[in-house]
Amino acid sequence: MEIEKAKIFYNDDGFTLIEALMAVVVFSIGIVAFFTIQAAVIKGNSTASGLTTSSTWAADRVERLLAMDYDLVDDTDNDGTDQDSDFDGVDDDGGDFGLDDTGAAADGNAVSPDGQYTIFWNVADCLTPVPGSSESYVKALRVIVQRNDLGFQKNVVLNYHIQKTF
Numbered sequence: 001m002e003i004e005k006a007k008i009f010y011n012d013d014g015f016t017l018i019e020a021l022m023a024v025v026v027f028s029i030g031i032v033a034f035f036t037i038q039a040a041v042i043k044g045n046s047t048a049s050g051l052t053t054s055s056t057w058a059a060d061r062v063e064r065l066l067a068m069d070y071d072l073v074d075d076t077d078n079d080g081t082d083q084d085s086d087f088d089g090v091d092d093d094g095g096d097f098g099l100d101d102t103g104a105a106a107d108g109n110a111v112s113p114d115g116q117y118t119i120f121w122n123v124a125d126c127l128t129p130v131p132g133s134s135e136s137y138v139k140a141l142r143v144i145v146q147r148n149d150l151g152f153q154k155n156v157v158l159n160y161h162i163q164k165t166f
C-alpha cells in the first residue's frame, strides 16, 4: 500500500526536453532580473556616494572660507563686487555677480586628491544691504563641486552669506 502511494509521485521518465528548456528559461529570467537589480543598486550606491562626497567637499570648502578673515574672502576678479549699487539684487553690469563661474573664471578652485571632484568658489561683495544700515557688509559665497557620475557631470552647489561683524 505504501509503495503504491509513492508511485503516484514518482516518474522515472526523467525530464522532457521541453521541461528542461523551460527550466533554463526560468533560470535565465531569474539571473537577468538579479543582475538588473544588482546594476541598479550599484548605480544608486555610486550616485549616493558621489553626492555625499561632493557635499562633504563643498561643506569643507565653505568652512575654510568662513574660517578666514572677512576681508580675505575675496572676489579676486572683481566681477561681483560693488555691482549692485541700487540694491535690487540684479548685477548692474550683467552676469550673476560671477557666482556661477567655474574653471579659470572662478575666484578659487581646487581638485580633490583622487582627482574625482573639482571645487570652485565665488565671492560677491555688497549684494544685500544689512537691514537697518545704509552700508553693506555682506558677501555672497557660492561653492560648486563638480563630479562625473557615469558620464554625466553633476554639481553640488552651496550658497552662503557672510556678514562682517564689528
Ligand SMILES: [Ca+2]
Residues within 6 Å of the ligand: 075, 076, 077, 078, 079, 080, 097, 098, 106, 107, 122, 123
Ligand atoms: Ca569673482
Ligand SMILES: [Ca+2]
Residues within 6 Å of the ligand: 083, 084, 085, 086, 087, 088, 089, 090, 091, 092
Ligand atoms: Ca542692480
Ligand SMILES: [Ca+2]
Residues within 6 Å of the ligand: 079, 080, 083, 091, 092, 093, 094, 095, 096, 097, 098
Ligand atoms: Ca557683473
Ligand SMILES: [Ca+2]
Residues within 6 Å of the ligand: 077, 079, 098, 101, 105, 106, 107, 122
Ligand atoms: Ca569670475
